[in-house]
Structure formats: C-alpha cells, structure tokens
Amino acid sequence: MAETQQKEMMCAPRAQLEWGFGGRRKIRDGALLLALFIGGIGAGQFVVSTWLRYPGYELSAVVGLLFIAVGKSAAHLAYLGRPARFLRLFLRPKTSWISRGLIAMIFLVVFGVAYLAPYLAPMVGMSWTAWSMTDVLGRSFLGIATIAAFIVMIYDGFVLNSCRSISSWHTMLLPVMFFIYSIAGGVAMITLIKAFGAGGLSTDEIVTLDSFLLSAMFAMVVFYIINLYSSDLTGRESLRRLMMSRTAIFFIGLALVAGLLVPLLLTVLHQAEDLGTIATLTLAVSAILELAGDLSVRHSILKAGLHAPVI
C-alpha cells in the first residue's frame, strides 16, 4: 500500500483504484465488476431468447430478467458507499451514463415482466386475459424492453468512454465490445440452461451463433489492442499492464486463451465432426469458458485503466 501511495504522488500514469477487484476496498469494489458482468449477460440472454423464440425461450428470458432485477441490483447496492440513497442514482439522465443505464435497467425489468406476464401468470395461479405475448400490446412491451436491454448492454462502455483522461477507456470500441460480449454471454447462458435439460436452441444453432460471436469478440479484442498500441503513452502503459503485469493472467490466460481460443477450437470441432452424446457437454464447457472470459475481459479493462499524468 505504501508503494501505491508513493506512486500516486508522482507525475506519472496513475492507476484507477475505485472500480473492480483489488481497489481501495479490496473485495467490495469488485461488486461493481459483477454488476456490469451480470447486467451484460442478463440483458443479452433476454434479447437473444426473445429474438430467436425457440421452444421454451420464455424460461431463459425470465432468468435473464432475474439476473438484472436481483443480481445486478444487489451488486450495485453492495458497491455503493451509501446504498440507502440509491434512488438518487436515477436523477441525472441528461448528463450521466450511470443514470441512463439504471433507468434502462428499470425499463427492461418492468416491460420485460409485462411482456412475459401471460407466461408467468399461470405459475402463480392466475388466469391471464389482459394481453398475450403475440398481440400488439405484448409486442410493444417487448419492443420497449429490447431497446432498454440494448442500452443496458452498452451503457457501461459509455460510462468508461466518458472518462477522458483514461486513454484505455476513452474509446468507442468499448460500448461495441461490451455489446458483443453481452450477446455472447446471453447465448452461453442459454447453452447452460439447455445442458440442464430445460430446453433451448439446437446444437447446430448454438454452434453457428457461437462461431459468429466468438469471431466478432476476437476481432474486437484485436482492434482494442491495436487501438491501445496506437494511442498515447498512457494507453501504451495500459497495454503493457494487460500483456505483462499480473492482469495478463486474466487478459491473456482467461479472456483470450480460455474465453476465446478454446471455445473457438471447440466450435470448429463441432462443425468438423458429429460429437454425438458429448456434444451438449462440450458446448456447456465452452459456455462456461466464454462466461469466464467475459468476466475476465471486463476485469482486465477496469484494471488497465490509467489516468494520464497531470503534466
């Protein structure tokens, strides 16, 4: 800690210690990372399942909404210094991306539940006649919830992008990257639900989706690295941290190798050969690795955030 303080008193790139694990409050600051991760995969799961409408998609959409309503909310509350005042977070959508994202989160949950009400009502012993999931009203609710889900997937990228003195965050690549990772996280969750026998996409559909998304994720990571390399000194120092410091274990080991390359290889294997009975198992393993990669990429980006020297 003394060394960190000494570095803070130098005119040199200064690490942000507020967001992510290992910050000033060690573990508790990691709650924010979990909130971003859970929010991303929850919104992605909702969008993918309601878009593809495979048999039994409603369960996956409900799980996605639960992730947002319970997981993301709880993680945000755990992170805040004064959780009792959380309602104030919604007050400044005009200028603050945090307000925008959290308002979108409320819209997603409210209109998502409204859309799924005909599916949920019989579960709690109600007979539902007000609207169906296919009529105009039901579809309108889905439309609003989907727009809100898109905002939930990208807003964290904009939150980071708005910090102009942190070169590795001040890039439009982050909202796009977080969007692709969120969609991929949603597909991974659907794959895991399928592995538990609760219905889902067919193996071929998952493999096709995965190969497209993993390629896009790989391309985004490469663009991000190139962007850091071609930015200022602070950006290059962030890149050095991603590639050669302790953060490299997460970025190269978990995000790149385990979270991208291994699932890509498994996808190629699926396309090349019929894996028969072990197909679901390998897809589930691939999904878990992708989720670990998603969490690691967000962690690495937060940890690589360096403020440019003041002079």
Place this chain on the structure above:
Amino acid sequence: MVIDLKRCTGCFGCVVACKAEHHTPPKVFWAKVLRNESGKYPNSSRQPLPIICMHCKEPECEKVCPTGATKKREDGVVIVDHNKCVGCRYCVVACPYGARYFVQKWSDYFTGKDEPSSKYAEYSRKKWLEESDRGVVTKCTFCVERVEKGLKPACVLCCPAEARTFGDLDDLSSEVSKLIKKRHGFRLKEELGTDPCVYYLPAR
C-alpha cells in the same frame, strides 16, 4: 488561484495546513504535492507540483455525477453535497486531476481504527463528520467557509514561500489576473476542455 512553481519548495506546508483545517482522514489529500521528475542523469531535475481541485468551469465530475451531488456554485467553487452523494465514485474516476477522494469511514491516524485514540483525534473526527460524511466522495472546497468570511484558504495562508495567490480570475485588475498575464500562467490538461480555474506560473 495561482500557484508559482518558481517559489514552491515542495515543503508540504499546504498539505498540512489543509489537513489541519479540514481534518481529512489518512490517505485523503485535498491538497497534495506531486513530484515531477524530468530529464536523465546527470541533467535531471525534480519539480514539486502542488495539486488541488481545479474548480473547473466545465467540470467533468459535475457532468458525470448521477445524483446532482456535485455542483458548481455561483462564485465558481465546485462542491459536493454530502447529503446527496451515494458514493458511486464516477466523479473520482472521471476527474483528470485525481483531486477527489472516497472516504468509506473516518479512521484514526495512529491506530487506523474507527475509534479516536486521543482527545485531538476525537475533536478531529467530530470536525470531519460535521463537514463530511461516511461513504461519500470528498474534495477541496477552496475553504469556502473561510473565503465567505473574507479570509484566504488555509493552503494560501500557510504557504511559507508565498507561492499561492488567491483571487478573482474574472477581475482583470486582480493580482491573480496580473500574475497570469505577466508570467504567462498555464493550466493543467487544458486540452480536455475542462477550463480549470487554477493557474500555474512556470518554474523557469
């Protein structure tokens, strides 16, 4: 405010004065002095660089604050309303100058615990909690409570080298405006467009 880098000796008097005035807890420096090292041995030099909140005219911290806790007063001072802050720390991350600090709880300088270990520490905690709160973000206030009484901020008053000058930047006949014009005052990170209100006079 204008800070003359030619006069600043890096004595940390401003840091201590600020601590004595506001009773900030350990690891919280509303006023701090960075070491700016340049060149290579044997032609290297070290220049102290005092840093406080720049009280920007276009503050990044105010824009990103989701609660409206950070606001700019009519006199230009940027303040944090501790009754509105939720401790999300977006402002701490967004501030390019590292002038903001999140304080989870007050702690004693010597024991590091929440309980004061001496009568002075007890007084210090009382004063801190009067001015701030737990779980919120804090920052330099330009000593508004002193300025409103016609006094100078603590760091300006206590600087033994008289490196700091406080005044009205909008008044072209004020001492600060004259110093900036005469000595070619510059600001930190002007390229970000935050329009900081703290000027520096070059060391050479």
